[in-house]
Amino acid sequence: MSNIIDVHISLDQQYQIAIGEQLAQSFKAYCEARYNRNKIFVLIDENVNRLHNNKVAKLVSDFKDVHLIEIPEGESSKSAREWNNITNKILEIGIERSTPLLAIGGGVTGDLAGFVAATVLRGVPLIHMPTTLLAMVDSSIGGKTGINHTTGKNLIGSFYQPDAVFSDITFLETLEQKEWITGMAEILKYAAIRNSELFEVMEELIHQPLTPKQRWVEVVEESARIKVDIVQEDALEAGNRAYLNFGHTFGHALEKVSGYGEITHGEAVFVGMIAACHFSQELGHPVSDARFAPFLSLYKKQMSPLTTDTEELLEAMKSDKKVKDNTIRLVLLNEWGSPYLYSCEDHSMLQKSWSYTLDKFNT
Ligand SMILES: NC(=O)c1ccc[n+]([C@@H]2O[C@H](COP(=O)([O-])OP(=O)(O)OC[C@H]3O[C@@H](n4cnc5c(N)ncnc54)[C@H](O)[C@@H]3O)[C@@H](O)[C@H]2O)c1
Structure with a gap:
C-alpha cells in the first residue's frame, strides 16, 4: 500500500x-x-x-x-x-x-x-x-x-x-541520527511556511524516529505535498519557490563561517529558522520562535558550540552571490504559514537576530 x-x-x-x-x-x-x-x-x-x-x-x-x-x-x-x-x-x-x-x-x-x-x-x-x-x-x-x-x-x-x-x-x-535531524529541519520549515499543525505532529514524533511507521508516512507525505504545491506554482524558481529558502539565508552564512562539514545543512537551517523568526518578530509579526523550543535540545545535543562572531556571519551573508547593492533578501513570516520576501538594508537588525539566536545555542 x-x-x-x-x-x-x-x-x-x-x-x-x-x-x-x-x-x-x-x-x-x-x-x-x-x-x-x-x-x-x-x-x-x-x-x-x-x-x-x-x-x-x-x-x-x-x-x-x-x-x-x-x-x-x-x-x-x-x-x-x-x-x-x-x-x-x-x-x-x-x-x-x-x-x-x-x-x-x-x-x-x-x-x-x-x-x-x-x-x-x-x-x-x-x-x-x-x-x-x-x-x-x-x-x-x-x-x-x-x-x-x-x-x-x-x-x-x-x-x-x-x-x-x-x-x-x-x-x-x-x-543515522544526524541525518534524521537534517531531514526534520526541512519538515519544520514546511510547518513554518505552510502548515503549522506539523509542529505538533513533529513534537510527538521527534524522539522516536519511524515509530509508528504509518505516522511517519503521513508526515513525509504532507511535507512532500507542500513542496509539490510550491514547485507546481513555480517550477523554474522565478518567484514563490524562494519561500522554500526560509531559514536558509541565515543557515548558509552559518555553514560558511563554521566550515562545511562542521555543521550539517539541516542544523544550520534549524538555527537559521530561529533567526528568521526573531527577525520577523522584530518587524512586529506574531511568530514567536517558542514554536521551535521543543526541538532545541535535540539539535543542541548534536551540535558543537556555535560561533559568536556576528560580524563574520553578517559578512558571510553579504558575500552571497544573490546579494545586490548590499541588500540581503530574506524569507520572513507575516504569520505562521504566510511567508514573504523582505529586502534587508538595515544590517544591524541582522546582527541583533544573530546574537539572540546564538545565545540560545551557546547557553
Ligand atoms: N535537488 C534539490 O532540490 C535539493 C534540495 C535539498 C538538498 N539537495 C542536496 O541534497 C544533498 C544532501 O542530501 P542528503 O542530506 O540526503 O545527503 P546524502 O545524500 O549525502 O546522504 C547523507 C548520508 O546518509 C547516508 N545514507 C543515505 N541513505 C541512507 C540510509 N537509508 N541508511 C543509512 N545511511 C544512508 C549516505 O551514505 C550519506 O552518508 C546536498 O547535496 C544538497 O545540495 C538538493
Whole structure:
C-alpha cells in the first residue's frame, strides 16, 4: 500500500510520488507497465548498497540486464569528475533513450544521478528512490539536478523531472541520527511556511524516529505535498519557490563561517529558522520562535558550540552571490504559514537576530 501524490509541472511533465512501506511490488508493477525491462542502470549510494543490497536486488529482479553503479558517499561525489566517471561507464556499457536510470540514495545521489539522466543522450527516463528523510521530503521533489563546482555548490545542473518517485520509508530504518535531524529541519520549515499543525505532529514524533511507521508516512507525505504545491506554482524558481529558502539565508552564512562539514545543512537551517523568526518578530509579526523550543535540545545535543562572531556571519551573508547593492533578501513570516520576501538594508537588525539566536545555542 502506498500513498500517491500527483505532480503536474506542465502538460507533458506529470508524474506520481508513491510514499509508503515496502514499495517493491508497486515499483515492479510500475516498471512492468512503463518499460520493456531489457536493461536498467541503478545508481546507488555506497552505504545504501551495503545496508540494503538484498532489497535492491529484489526490486530490479524483473529486468534482464541490471547495471549497478555505486556512488561514493558524501557531497564530494556531486562533482564533474564523478559525473564523468558514471557517464563513461554507462556509455561504454550501452544505453538507449528508453533505458531507465534508477537513483537510490540521499540528495547527493539524487542530484548527481538526476544530472546524469538529464545529460546522457540528452535525457533518459529517471526514477528517484530517495533513502534519506531529506531526500524524501525535499531533494527528490522539484526536478533540480546538478553538481558542485570549485567556486560554489550546485552551480552546474538542470531542471529535469523524473518519471516517478518511490519513497519507501523502510530505507530510513538504517539512517543515522544526524541525518534524521537534517531531514526534520526541512519538515519544520514546511510547518513554518505552510502548515503549522506539523509542529505538533513533529513534537510527538521527534524522539522516536519511524515509530509508528504509518505516522511517519503521513508526515513525509504532507511535507512532500507542500513542496509539490510550491514547485507546481513555480517550477523554474522565478518567484514563490524562494519561500522554500526560509531559514536558509541565515543557515548558509552559518555553514560558511563554521566550515562545511562542521555543521550539517539541516542544523544550520534549524538555527537559521530561529533567526528568521526573531527577525520577523522584530518587524512586529506574531511568530514567536517558542514554536521551535521543543526541538532545541535535540539539535543542541548534536551540535558543537556555535560561533559568536556576528560580524563574520553578517559578512558571510553579504558575500552571497544573490546579494545586490548590499541588500540581503530574506524569507520572513507575516504569520505562521504566510511567508514573504523582505529586502534587508538595515544590517544591524541582522546582527541583533544573530546574537539572540546564538545565545540560545551557546547557553
Ligand atoms: N535537488 C534539490 O532540490 C535539493 C534540495 C535539498 C538538498 N539537495 C542536496 O541534497 C544533498 C544532501 O542530501 P542528503 O542530506 O540526503 O545527503 P546524502 O545524500 O549525502 O546522504 C547523507 C548520508 O546518509 C547516508 N545514507 C543515505 N541513505 C541512507 C540510509 N537509508 N541508511 C543509512 N545511511 C544512508 C549516505 O551514505 C550519506 O552518508 C546536498 O547535496 C544538497 O545540495 C538538493
